[in-house]
Amino acid sequence: MTVVRFQVAAVAAAFTLCTAMSNPASAQKAYDSGASDTEIKIGNIMPYSGPASAYAVIGKAEEAYFNKVNAEGGVNGRKIKFISYDDGYSPPKTVEQARKLVESDNVLLIFGSLGTSTNGAIRKYMNEKKVPQLFVASGASKWNDPKTYPWTMGWQPSYASEAKIYAKYIMKEKPDAKIGVLYQNDDFGKDYLKGLKDGLGAKASMIVQEEAYDTSEPAIDEHVVKLKTAGVDVFVSITTPKFAAQAIKKAAEINWHPMHILSNVSASVGGVLEPAGFEISQGILSATYIKDGSDPQWNADDGMKKFYEFVAKYDAKANKLDAGVVFGYGAAQTMVKVLQMCGDNLTRDNVMKQAASLRDFAPDTLLPGIKINTAPDNFAPIEQLQMMRFKGKSWELFGDVISSEVEH
Known part of the structure; x- marks a missing residue:
């Protein structure tokens, strides 16, 4: 009986050890x-x-x-x-x-x-x-x-994936577009611009004007005027909130009404569109992966x-x-x-x-x-987006949820 008990105890101990080894988090704390x-x-x-x-x-x-x-x-x-x-x-x-x-x-x-x-x-x-x-x-x-x-x-x-979705949208909806890009002159802007060009592929020549701005600039009005002067009819705004709102205001001020695509990082209703003015933000396009807190x-x-x-x-x-x-x-x-x-x-x-x-x-x-x-x-947690259009005081989603993998 003693031998049997010893064997049972040994098996139980071995099982406990194996369990601990297979799940160390449960076995002991580690910091x-x-x-x-x-x-x-x-x-x-x-x-x-x-x-x-x-x-x-x-x-x-x-x-x-x-x-x-x-x-x-x-x-x-x-x-x-x-x-x-x-x-x-x-x-x-x-x-x-x-x-x-x-x-x-x-x-x-x-x-x-x-x-x-x-x-x-x-x-x-x-x-x-x-x-x-x-x-x-x-x-x-x-x-x-x-x-x-x-x-x-x-x-x-990723910015590149988002930009490729816009490129696909532009080629489908406005195949003869003259695209103008306002982009932040840093890794953010350049990564986005590259994604847009990659998405356009052989049609990258549709981009007729590129305007880079530095975050140290107080205003980007001059860049917006240059884009209008170049005959741009699709305006891609690769901007952070302060400059995104400025661009919306300036476009309205000079009576310029291109198809306006806004990068997701500046698609905030409360942070960009409301300060810029709802009336002049109508019809702006973007893409998103999060719900809009302003949408009923x-x-x-x-x-x-x-x-x-x-x-x-x-x-x-x-x-x-x-x-x-x-x-x-x-x-x-x-x-x-x-x-x-x-x-x-x-x-x-x-x-x-x-x-x-x-x-x-x-x-x-x-x-x-x-x-x-x-x-x-795969260190890219979110790889899906959906297109949206600003209407009234909120974004209106349209089309399907698109996996950016499809866009590569």
């Missing part, structure tokens, strides 16, 4: 800097000042969402400590703030930092330090490069009901019409999902492993039919 039994430190860098300060609402919405999660008990019993710094949309400042977050604040990861050139400035550093640079708030194609930069991942659809069609939507309740309770000063608030909520919800998936294994390596294992995850604020999927060789 890197920034994580403990009670807390998860998340770093963030936002342009709370400077030419892109319209995006500051994203950081504020994310902070509010984490406050909501903490009020509800946190993530697996741990409270999120969100440390967000201002970089004024200046890459050297971004580098300074990233070093502070990693080396002084000892965050587990940096999440949702905004900007293409700004994130580009810290990408090498984050990967050398092996600290997750997760869900970058920029649509640059380069965030989807897991082989070279395994610690960096984007969140939104979502009033009965379960996801948006949760979003509206969140704004009322945790982010009362926010403008629910601002797409940045909707964006911040969805990105923060995705971040929390990844942390939940990590269980008690809150190492930086496991954070990236779980971020690359998302399957059909649908944050409350994404359009129906659009889901987040990632894999070890």
